Amino acid sequence: MEDNPRFFDLVGNVRAMRRLKPDPVPRDLLMKVLNAGVQAPSGMNSQPWSFLVLEKSGDKQWFAEHYKAAIESRFGDLSMSGEDDSPVARQLRALQYQMTHMQEFPLLLIVCGLRDWPFKVPQDERVGLAPPNYGAIYPCVQNILLACRAVGLGAALTTMHQVFEEELMERFQIPREYGAVVTMPIGYPTGRFGPVRRHPAESLTYFDCWGNTAS
Ligand SMILES: Cc1cc2nc3c(=O)[nH]c(=O)nc-3n(C[C@H](O)[C@H](O)[C@H](O)COP(=O)(O)O)c2cc1C
Numbered sequence: 639m640e641d642n643p644r645f646f647d648l649v650g651n652v653r654a655m656r657r658l659k660p661d662p663v664p665r666d667l668l669m670k671v672l673n674a675g676v677q678a679p680s681g682m683n684s685q686p687w688s689f690l691v692l693e694k695s696g697d698k699q700w701f702a703e704h705y706k707a708a709i710e711s712r713f714g715d716l717s718m719s720g721e722d723d724s725p726v727a728r729q730l731r732a733l734q735y736q737m738t739h740m741q742e743f744p745l746l747l748i749v750c751g752l753r754d755w756p757f758k759v760p761q762d763e764r765v766g767l768a769p770p771n772y773g774a775i776y777p778c779v780q781n782i783l784l785a786c787r788a789v790g791l792g793a794a795l796t797t798m799h800q801v802f803e804e805e806l807m808e809r810f811q812i813p814r815e816y817g818a819v820v821t822m823p824i825g826y827p828t829g830r831f832g833p834v835r836r837h838p839a840e841s842l843t844y845f846d847c848w849g850n851t852a853s
Pocket residue numbers: 652653654655656733736794795796797798834835
């Protein structure tokens with residue numbers, strides 16, 4: 639069978655896009671992207687995902703304020719000198735932009751996952767709330783990232799809402815059976831898409847026994 643070269647271009651070109659225009663995202667385009675998300679695999683095809691989309695300015699403002707407070711409580715001041723051109727400095731500047739413009743982005747997508755105990759937790763140790771089914775939610779999230787890229791939308795995966803998850807659940811009436819796994823600001827990017835920087839699989843792959851690289 640022939641390779642689909644466009645897939646390999648796309649998958650290597652899905653950077654976290656943290657600078658987004660405020661221009662609205664058409665509803666049918668959003669649904670196209672989310673329908674790519676739900677093509678993901680899940681255990682027993684349980685499809686344990688649900689989506690909450692925040693578009694109203696009061697809701698986005700609420701989220702943005704809590705997000706900023708969460709980042710500052712964990713990392714302090716993110717400001718970086720504009721002269722430092724290292725990848726870390728560039729990422730910090732992008733994170734700071736995202737944090738201070740969150741309320742202006744057209745939509746914040748919260749991907750929620752049904753709670754489900756992992757097999758390895760024995761029955762008698764299942765106390766309190768199970769974690770959301772991360773193993774199924776992340777393939778769905780990756781499909782959404784790829785689909786956004788394919789239709790020219792920028793998106794970034796964020797998880798800092800975990801710091802204020804209780805308030806988030808309460809404000810948006812998310813039922814207890816679900817956990818909020820990822821928040822993705824989505825919109826048209828201000829800048830250009832570009833290639834990701836990753837270690838090649840050859841440097842991370844062992845054959846037959848840990849430590850044996852391909853010779
Ligand atoms: C589990 C997980 C959590 C992440 N959390 C955040 C986050 O809270 N905020 C953010 O801006 N990016 C977050 N990211 C995105 C990564 O920072 C990003 O993918 C990585 O730095 C590589 O950058 P690139 O995708 O632009 O190449 C997260 C990614 C993963 C997989």
